[in-house]
């Protein structure tokens with residue numbers, strides 16, 4: 001019961017990584033305020049025996065974010081933990097084709113939302129005498145090729161924002177860290193592509209297969225894998241950890257694929273004289 005008596009806000013809590021984190025926080029004693037644009041969060045709250053409260057929130061809207069943080073504090077008497085996690089794939093155009101509107105929309109969803117989440121949580125965390133913020137970044141913050149261009153830039157921004165916010169807020173005993181997931185089985189891929197019905201089912205099957213072989217750890221990454229890392233960063237066990245990022249990717253970024261995949265020849269394999 002690491003979070004007994006604590007109040008935690010989770011954005012994007014109706015699905016995937018956010019949902020798994022809502023469940024873990026609640027199971028370990030927190031009252032969780034689930035903020036999401038998807039009203040499916042309402043059913044999760046209803047089934048939770050008052051451990052979870054739902055508040056509709058579009059993280060592209062500053063008033064919604066402020067409303068979410070204020071609601072958490074008003075309903076429970078204070079705020080201790082914030083997981084700025086909501087997101088989607090955003091614009092898919094590459095840099096030579098993207099429009100200003102697409103860029104702005106994706107940045108509002110993935111980077112400005114995190115800045116404003118910190119901004120509007122801070123007064124409540126200060127009033128509590130401290131707290132913990134965790135932001136969702138991605139492996140795509142480190143290298144190209146894992147996600148669309150604007151998404152990757154926004155997620156790199158989340159890492160730097162995490163450091164700067166950690167410095168700004170340390171004097172108030174507020175810790176700020178990021179989690180950087182690898183390939184995690186959620187709805188984000190089919191959602192970004194706008195797939196539904198049979199097309200979604202087919203894509204989900206393909207994604208499931210791909211995810212087992214995309215990294216050195218030979219299994220799919222699950223939302224729970226990320227929730228466990230978020231719970232650590234939010235807990236008192238991480239009391240001396242701030243301004244950092246925790247990569248949870250099954251080793252995806254260890255190095256080039258030939259360094260860990262026996263089926264992929266590297267340069268020395270290819271150049272070595274054949275027997």
Ligand SMILES: NC(=O)c1ccc[n+]([C@@H]2O[C@H](COP(=O)([O-])OP(=O)(O)OC[C@H]3O[C@@H](n4cnc5c(N)ncnc54)[C@H](O)[C@@H]3O)[C@@H](O)[C@H]2O)c1
Nearest residue numbers: 012015016017037038058059086087138183184186187188
């Ligand atoms: N799944 C992965 O492989 C992966 C990898 C790296 C990072 N991430 C990041 O993890 C986070 C969670 O994604 P997920 O994989 O669990 O996807 P998901 O689609 O399962 O969940 C995302 C949630 O965010 C909500 N959401 C989307 N737009 C919103 C908005 N404007 N306002 C409020 N809520 C909104 C959705 O309704 C959904 O409940 C995202 O920030 C994503 O970029 C995911």
